Amino acid sequence: MNHAAIRSQFPLLNRQQEEQDYPLCYLDSAATAQKPASVLQAMDDFYRQHNANVHRGAYQLSAAATAAVEASRDKVQRFIHAAHRQEVIFSHGTTESLNMLAYGLEPQLQVGDLILVDSAAHHANIVPWQQLAQRTRAHVQPLPLNDELCLDDAAFNALLAKRPKIVALGHVSNVLGTVNDIAALTQRIRAAGAISVVDGAQAIAHLPVDVQALGCDFYAFSGHKMYGPTGVGILWGKLAQLDKLAPMLTGGEMIKHVSFSGTTFGALPHRLEAGTPPIAEIIGLAAAIDFLIQFAHAQSHQYEQQLLQQLRDGLAAMPEVELYAAHANNVGALAFNIRGEHHHDVGALLDQQGIAIRCGHHCAMPLMSLMALNGCCRVSLGIYNNEQDVARFLAALQQTIALLTEDT
Numbered sequence: 036m037n038h039a040a041i042r043s044q045f046p047l048l049n050r051q052q053e054e055q056d057y058p059l060c061y062l063d064s065a066a067t068a069q070k071p072a073s074v075l076q077a078m079d080d081f082y083r084q085h086n087a088n089v090h091r092g093a094y095q096l097s098a099a100a101t102a103a104v105e106a107s108r109d110k111v112q113r114f115i116h117a118a119h120r121q122e123v124i125f126s127h128g129t130t131e132s133l134n135m136l137a138y139g140l141e142p143q144l145q146v147g148d149l150i151l152v153d154s155a156a157h158h159a160n161i162v163p164w165q166q167l168a169q170r171t172r173a174h175v176q177p178l179p180l181n182d183e184l185c186l187d188d189a190a191f192n193a194l195l196a197k198r199p200k201i202v203a204l205g206h207v208s209n210v211l212g213t214v215n216d217i218a219a220l221t222q223r224i225r226a227a228g229a230i231s232v233v234d235g236a237q238a239i240a241h242l243p244v245d246v247q248a249l250g251c252d253f254y255a256f257s258g259h260k261m262y263g264p265t266g267v268g269i270l271w272g273k274l275a276q277l278d279k280l281a282p283m284l285t286g287g288e289m290i291k292h293v294s295f296s297g298t299t300f301g302a303l304p305h306r307l308e309a310g311t312p313p314i315a316e317i318i319g320l321a322a323a324i325d326f327l328i329q330f331a332h333a334q335s336h337q338y339e340q341q342l343l344q345q346l347r348d349g350l351a352a353m354p355e356v357e358l359y360a361a362h363a364n365n366v367g368a369l370a371f372n373i374r375g376e377h378h379h380d381v382g383a384l385l386d387q388q389g390i391a392i393r394c395g396h397h398c399a400m401p402l403m404s405l406m407a408l409n410g411c412c413r414v415s416l417g418i419y420n421n422e423q424d425v426a427r428f429l430a431a432l433q434q435t436i437a438l439l440t441e442d443t
């Protein structure tokens with residue numbers, strides 16, 4: 036891998052910082068990844084030369100836009116190894132995909148049903164289940180974590196024995212970078228007769244995702260975390276499961292026949308894609324997949340893991356730093372605090388040195404409360420980061436610690 040060549044494909048990383056003496060050091064890819072020029076170009080080309088609505092025009096421009104959207108669906112299918120193209124549903128992002136599930140599964144739920152949810156989950160994989168439980172008088176129970184802040188195996192088994200209806204897991208924690216062994220967990224979920232839902236938002240750019248090998252029923256992710264645009268995401272589901280899903284949105288595009296005496300819905304995938312889809316974003320997502328598949332996964336993964344190790348080692352060498360769940364097989368992100376200091380002060384002082392990291396609860400308040408924290412700092416990596424970024428971050432953090440401790 037030619038890392039300098041990869042980085043040079045990201046125009047934003049070469050920008051000059053306004054009002055700052057430092058060049059940007061972007062370490063917040065878990066929030067959103069920067070976009071390569073090819074993604075920007077694909078969307079620009081669409082709007083400049085091919086813009087038309089899809090699926091309903093009788094003219095060539097519309098047919099070409101439709102073909103581009105459907106080609107993107109095929110690309111996603113191959114990227115995640117889905118068995119059928121109709122299993123790939125376009126949404127506006129992970130949040131919408133998970134809400135589509137929480138609405139769509141409602142008719143299958145009964146009073147008293149149990150929904151198990153990963154305690155380390157992002158709010159997008161918690162709140163929709165709570166809302167579903169409120170509507171159906173089902174209940175949500177958190178899946179406990181062990182001392183390593185990973186799913187507690189014994190507790191998982193005990194809760195599965197209660198015959199839950201749905202089990203919602205994260206693939207990779209957006210705070211800690213910890214990984215759930217989805218293939219092993221879904222086997223047990225299936226044996227318990229439950230539906231498995233996996234939030235892949237933080238996995239999709241870092242791990243090879245083969246939905247058939249993972250064995251889950253549903254898998255959700257966002258384009259913008261995998262070098263694609265915001266405003267597009269995927270809900271993948273097994274055909275038989277998607278077929279049973281009630282559409283959250285109804286209206287144009289998803290119908291077979293409409294009359295005032297009744298409406299019939301169309302077939303998958305369109306049945307779950309009401310309204311005009313985010314066409315340019317879907318085309319941008321295809322360009323992001325083309326960008327990602329240039330790299331042999333093993334190589335890019337190894338490189339990212341080296342950077343993560345450099346980060347872990349650097350942070351572990353600072354006595355003022357409290358590192359959280361920094362396991363060797365974590366992916367993409369690392370969480371920490373400076374003892375006795377507020378995470379926002381750390382983030383603000385790093386920002387003054389051109390370093391962009393994220394501080395706060397990271398949309399994972401239940402995890403924060405399990406860790407007895409009101410927030411933490413998170414560094415996260417993308418394919419464009421390099422050893423200099425990590426070294427700059429570590430040096431800036433030393434400087435920040437010196438400034439903060441000088442104060443006290």
Ligand SMILES: Cc1ncc(COP(=O)(O)O)c(C=O)c1O
Binds near residue numbers: 065129234
């Ligand atoms: C694990 C996880 N799930 C869900 C989401 C929500 O994604 P989006 O805002 O793209 O819908 C995020 C975003 O940070 C995330 O990290």
